[in-house]
Amino acid sequence: FGNGLYGWGIPYVLGSESPQIYAGMQMLAFAGGFYYSWHYTKEMDLPAARATFLTNGSMLGIASFYPLVSLVGFENWESIDPEAKIMTTYMMVAVPIGYLAGDRLHRRWRPSDGQATLITGAGTLGAAHALIAQILATDVDTDLTENWFRLNGLAVTGGYLGGGWMTWKIFQDQSVSTGDAYFMGLGAALGWLNGVELLPLLDPGFKPGLITLTAAVDGGIYVAYLLGKDYDLTTGETVIVGLGSMAGWAALRGMALIIDMDQSSDALLAGD
Numbered sequence: 001f002g003n004g005l006y007g008w009g010i011p012y013v014l015g016s017e018s019p020q021i022y023a024g025m026q027m028l029a030f031a032g033g034f035y036y037s038w039h040y041t042k043e044m045d046l047p048a049a050r051a052t053f054l055t056n057g058s059m060l061g062i063a064s065f066y067p068l069v070s071l072v073g074f075e076n077w078e079s080i081d082p083e084a085k086i087m088t089t090y091m092m093v094a095v096p097i098g099y100l101a102g103d104r105l106h107r108r109w110r111p112s113d114g115q116a117t118l119i120t121g122a123g124t125l126g127a128a129h130a131l132i133a134q135i136l137a138t139d140v141d142t143d144l145t146e147n148w149f150r151l152n153g154l155a156v157t158g159g160y161l162g163g164g165w166m167t168w169k170i171f172q173d174q175s176v177s178t179g180d181a182y183f184m185g186l187g188a189a190l191g192w193l194n195g196v197e198l199l200p201l202l203d204p205g206f207k208p209g210l211i212t213l214t215a216a217v218d219g220g221i222y223v224a225y226l227l228g229k230d231y232d233l234t235t236g237e238t239v240i241v242g243l244g245s246m247a248g249w250a251a252l253r254g255m256a257l258i259i260d261m262d263q264s265s266d267a268l269l270a271g272d
Helices: 002-013 019-041 048-063 065-072 074-080 085-109 113-137 146-171 178-202 206-228 235-258 266-271
Strands: none
Touching: 002 019, 002 085, 048 065, 048 085, 048 113, 065 074, 065 085, 065 146, 074 146, 113 146, 113 178, 113 206, 178 206, 178 235, 178 266, 235 266
């Protein structure tokens, strides 16, 4: 965040137009941010779960500008803050607040490394579900008004927070390794791939297609959970399984290419 936000954000808010000042601040912010982070955490008990919560708390702090701006209204905000300096200042303030909030939540929940990975991933999935639900419930060709975005800001934020909270409630008493969490992520990825390849086979409309993709992703996650629930998978084991899946797919596609089979045929899509 030092090099990515504060380095340019501070001189921009202060009204600097000098390229030399921007370059100097970027260098100073990068070096200072690295040193401060190292100095602050060198005596800290910092498992991967805590680092995950700190990082995602900071990112969520930055992302919170979206529901704020959408609630005010983009046109209203532009009239108040035409150069986005207030918004930039807000994001710079929100980073440490999100960081502290993430750390506080970690100390309260004490998740394992795998649970932390699962919680943050489920937050992203919850936000995506909220967005898709709103699209399904509205006509995006005519309903993209400021009120639509106001609702969207609240829905996406609520979906992220709600998805993470529900996942913690479900898995707080279960053993979840980092490999388990990645394995469910692999299930989501393969579910999405299957959903994408179902679309040309089923040829649904736009909204039924979204439902198909969503169901395929959720189904992939659930199947992965069922397959892995009796194991504490390591990250390496999950990677090996993923490589096996990709190898099977590549072998099928390679053989189809060798025999000069149409790569877009329905039979090959089903074979994938």
